Amino acid sequence: xxxxxxxxxxxxxxxxxxxxxxxxxxxxxxxxxxxxxxxxxxxxxxxxxxxxxxxxxxxxxxxxxxxxxxxxxxxxxxxxxxxxxxxxxxxxxxxxxxxxxxxxxxxxxxxxxxxxxxxxxxxxxxxxxxxxxxxxxxxxxxxxxxxxxxxxxxxxxxxxxxxxxxxxxxxxxxxxxxxxxxxxxxxxxxxxxxxxxxxxxxxxxxxxxxxxxxxxxxxxxxxxxxxxx
Numbered sequence: 164x165x166x167x168x169x170x171x172x173x174x175x176x177x178x179x180x181x182x183x184x185x186x187x188x189x190x191x192x193x194x195x196x197x198x199x200x201x202x203x204x205x206x207x208x209x210x211x212x213x214x215x216x217x218x219x220x221x222x223x224x225x226x227x228x229x230x231x232x233x234x235x236x237x238x239x240x241x242x243x244x245x246x247x248x249x250x251x252x253x254x255x256x257x258x259x260x261x262x263x264x265x266x267x268x269x270x271x272x273x274x275x276x277x278x279x280x281x282x283x284x285x286x287x288x289x290x291x292x293x294x295x296x297x298x299x300x301x302x303x304x305x306x307x308x309x310x311x312x313x314x315x316x317x318x319x320x321x322x323x324x325x326x327x328x329x330x331x332x333x334x335x336x337x338x339x340x341x342x343x344x345x346x347x348x349x350x351x352x353x354x355x356x357x358x359x360x361x362x363x364x365x366x367x368x369x370x371x372x373x374x375x376x377x378x379x380x381x382x383x384x385x386x387x388x389x390x391x392x
Contacts, residue, residue, distance in 0.1 A: 197225075305328060344358070
């Protein structure tokens, strides 16, 4: 349930807004003083602010400015002042919408729903989960290019990370040194494939409990390496 804070000094108007929003399924709180409203707006979690401009204490413009400095929560300004200059100022301070009194309560509800829906879509589209591989205490964050072993972060060079990730993405598949050299270094195996052995050794030192009895990267003698799962 979305939580809305109304900061409005006219009690009758605030109560009317509250009634209509609650009928539409919102959880609504009211503050009739600008100072109290600002404290709650900054200190508590709300999904929407409905903000009157003319308030005792701190006015709506200042509250809007302070909220926007700290939060991206939608703000709907409500005022009896119809001058464009006030609307321009309010929107310039970060308000998402501006509605003048008198207004239809159903219009208010519609605008609140529209802004909450838009904000939710924005949040959901911007939050993308990292691509992570987790195997027996080993965590490889492909997106952030970070590695943890039993929740302790380990530092990897670019090629060490690429080699570990490639093997972990292809578990139980045996790769020759030539194949790994070609995949990770993007070169034909005319180079010094001993570099693969060196990198495997360094990776094991960072992720294995015992390098003599590896639990992740297994040597298949005479063939190459395999990531065990």
